[in-house]
Amino acid sequence: MAPYPDYPLPEDEEARLRALERILLLETPSDPHLDRIVRLASTTLGMPIGLISLVDQNRQWFLSRTGIDACETPREMAFCAHAIITDEVMVIPDASEDGRFNTNPLVIGEPNIRFYAGAPVKSADGQNLGTLCLIDQQTHGFSDEQREVLKMFAEQVSREIEFRQVQSHCAVTGLWKREAFLGLSEKEFQRAIRTGNRLHLLYFDHRPPPAERLGGGSESAEQGIRGLAAGWQTLCGPADLLGRMADRMFALLLVNTSTVRAMDIARSLCAEANQFNQSRTGHCEAGEVHVGVTAQESTDLSIADMLVRAENALYLTMDEDADQIMRVQDTENGKVRS
Structure with missing residues (x-):
């Protein structure tokens, strides 16, 4: 002392x-x-x-x-x-x-x-x-x-x-860049261990409307993703992290939240994209979002463990007749449910 x-x-x-x-x-x-x-x-x-x-x-x-x-x-x-x-x-x-x-x-x-x-x-x-x-x-x-x-x-x-x-944010969307998102997510992972809170990670891809339905070229595409990102940000709490991981790939780290809320937000991400894309094209089927969801597990060593599970869950949504949202439920047994 x-x-x-x-x-x-x-x-x-x-x-x-x-x-x-x-x-x-x-x-x-x-x-x-x-x-x-x-x-x-x-x-x-x-x-x-x-x-x-x-x-x-x-x-x-x-x-x-x-x-x-x-x-x-x-x-x-x-x-x-x-x-x-x-x-x-x-x-x-x-x-x-x-x-x-x-x-x-x-x-x-x-x-x-x-x-x-x-x-x-x-x-x-x-x-x-x-x-x-x-x-x-x-x-x-x-x-x-x-x-x-x-x-x-x-x-x-x-x-x-x-x-x-x-400068650590994407110039188009205003979201965290991949490197910054991962670094800050690791700090939140360590904080969650220290405070006893629990994290949920949503990893998702945006499949935009076909180019022929949009018009306007690359400028229109940038305006679209910028507007969509703004809508997604309204779903985030002040401590949550939303990042652009690649051209059409995004991640959302939910801080101290329940699985029920995480699934609700996943559904909201999809609904936000559907509504936004339909408003731009006038078509009912105008692009969509697929989401992989996972929660922090006691066996996780870093945020990388959560990211692997969320990516795997997202991959499962690509199967024919699969749901848009898939969640890893049990790390050891590999169970997944929508």
């Missing part, structure tokens, strides 16, 4: 950690645009140390830094672990006089922190991911004008982070 007061937890810590994972910036190389913001904030406000600190489950990791060599610290030592509790700029004029920090190794030893100011860096949905913070080895005040300037720099960092997250 640390010889100094523990850090507080945000009210919805799991949702905050999920938002942090989904910016896909932890352990990434230094970014020159973010580095410039940190240096500019440090220079403008006259501080020797500037950091973009992302507060992970057990550590704070520095996405960008100036004036310090460390890449991360344990979360229990992190001033920023306290700063993310509030939406305001947190200022510590003299850490050696503050009961939360006066026995902290970063205060009583290198880098001998005395002054700290941190403004929250936010995700697109408003979660506090970490801070843009400034540190000094001297004690001093921080005016309201300085607070406002630091807050504006932090807002700029938040916008840059949001822009980088967009």
